[in-house]
Amino acid sequence: MSVSGTSTPGEARLIDGKGFANRLTQDIAEDVRTFYARHQVTPGLAVVLVGNDPASEVYVRNKALQTHRAGMRSFMHMLPETTSQEELLALIGRLNVDPEIHGILVQLPLPGGLDPVAVTNAIDPRKDVDGLGVVNAGRLALGLPGIVPCTPLGCLLLLKSYVGDLRGLNAMVVGASNLVGRPMAQLLLREGCTVTVAHIDTRNPQALARQADILVVATGCSGLVTGEWIKPGATVIDVGISRVRLDNGKTRLVGDVVFDEARRIAGQITPVPGGVGPMTIACLLRNTMQAARELVEGAGGGV
Ligand SMILES: NC(=O)C1=CN([C@@H]2O[C@H](COP(=O)(O)OP(=O)(O)OC[C@H]3O[C@@H](n4cnc5c(N)ncnc54)[C@H](OP(=O)(O)O)[C@@H]3O)[C@@H](O)[C@H]2O)C=CC1
Numbered sequence: 498m499s500v501s502g503t504s505t506p507g508e509a510r511l512i513d514g515k516g517f518a519n520r521l522t523q524d525i526a527e528d529v530r531t532f533y534a535r536h537q538v539t540p541g542l543a544v545v546l547v548g549n550d551p552a553s554e555v556y557v558r559n560k561a562l563q564t565h566r567a568g569m570r571s572f573m574h575m576l577p578e579t580t581s582q583e584e585l586l587a588l589i590g591r592l593n594v595d596p597e598i599h600g601i602l603v604q605l606p607l608p609g610g611l612d613p614v615a616v617t618n619a620i621d622p623r624k625d626v627d628g629l630g631v632v633n634a635g636r637l638a639l640g641l642p643g644i645v646p647c648t649p650l651g652c653l654l655l656l657k658s659y660v661g662d663l664r665g666l667n668a669m670v671v672g673a674s675n676l677v678g679r680p681m682a683q684l685l686l687r688e689g690c691t692v693t694v695a696h697i698d699t700r701n702p703q704a705l706a707r708q709a710d711i712l713v714v715a716t717g718c719s720g721l722v723t724g725e726w727i728k729p730g731a732t733v734i735d736v737g738i739s740r741v742r743l744d745n746g747k748t749r750l751v752g753d754v755v756f757d758e759a760r761r762i763a764g765q766i767t768p769v770p771g772g773v774g775p776m777t778i779a780c781l782l783r784n785t786m787q788a789a790r791e792l793v794e795g796a797g798g799g800v
């Protein structure tokens with residue numbers, strides 16, 4: 498890999514998020530066994546899903562599987578669409594004081610009428626394994642240790658493994674949500690990148706993207722990023738997940754990047770599926786292990 502973080506164009510190297518996530522999950526399983534031997538405690542993760550959102554259902558299904566693979570306990574709370582804010586806050590209050598629970602994740606988006614800010618911030622910051630509350634988000638913004646949101650953390654682990662030292666590289670994040678884009682930009686800044694963040698009002702994002710050695714795309718707009726957006730040899734991380742219908746009536750998952758075009762120009766690129774998605778789940782397990790350690794051992798630290 499050259500020092501600019503880019504490599505020779507041609508056919509981009511595939512970034513194997515699925516394989517990386519599998520190895521990470523095996524390492525976490527080892528940590529879970531060691532932790533149990535020391536404390537007789539098994540890390541427990543509570544996932545709260547209100548109503549039915551298709552993207553969240555994919556996530557919840559994969560998450561339950563991987564939690565068990567890591568030797569952790571998972572506690573599913575499927576609530577009806579009609580759940581009130583008071584009922585949801587009461588559940589979080591119980592999970593906050595439950596000694597079997599070390600991590601709490603409330604699936605977003607929530608049905609209308611429920612306030613995601615109030616709900617997210619009702620979670621004990623020590624159990625906020627999504628890292629979305631003001632305490633963990635603030636720690637990240639200040640460069641302090643805390644719990645880092647799973648998807649940006651997963652992207653960063655891939656970048657550190659496939660690019661190496663990120664210092665001085667031009668990074669662009671397309672999308673500025675609290676869940677992905679913003680914390681991603683914070684992490685890249687912390688790693689020494691020069692960071693540009695694009696959102697819906699950004700003028701000519703393509704011209705900005707073409708300067709980027711690292712391009713992270715998280716908008717939910719399939720097909721947004723074409724080959725012309727990409728600096729030859731750049732590393733492209735596609736966070737987007739959309740389900741598209743094919744001519745034969747079947748559906749398929751696609752990212753925000755036009756993969757076949759991007760692959761000819763980028764130096765390395767994540768596929769969808771098999772890229773960022775599995776990393777998000779592995780990082781959720783990693784954050785739950787970290788939270789269990791801090792709750793049980795009172796250790797400081799974090800990423
Ligand atoms: N692979 C994984 O593990 C995960 C995947 N996802 C996927 O990632 C995508 C993004 O998720 P999330 O961040 O939660 O989505 P949000 O809808 O919350 O945020 C999307 C962001 O992208 C911006 N945006 C939308 N359209 C454009 C555009 N045409 N040009 C530039 N910016 C644009 C929005 O701008 P503005 O703020 O101005 O509205 C917003 O900042 C979705 O497809 C989601 O399913 C999400 C989480 C995990």
Ligand SMILES: Nc1nc(=O)c2c([nH]1)NC[C@@H]1CN(c3ccc(C(=O)N[C@@H](CCC(=O)O)C(=O)O)cc3)C=[N+]21
Pocket residue numbers: 552553555556559602603604605606627647648738750769770771772773774775777778
């Ligand atoms: N509080 C909260 N935190 C989240 O992190 C969160 C959320 N809410 N709401 C929904 C989005 C979406 N999301 C996904 C994570 C992994 C896959 C995933 O495992 N994808 C695999 C498999 C996809 C498949 O084959 O079905 C892949 O891309 O290879 C998908 C989607 C997390 N999200």
Ligand SMILES: [Mg+2]
Pocket residue numbers: none
């Ligand atoms: Mg939005």
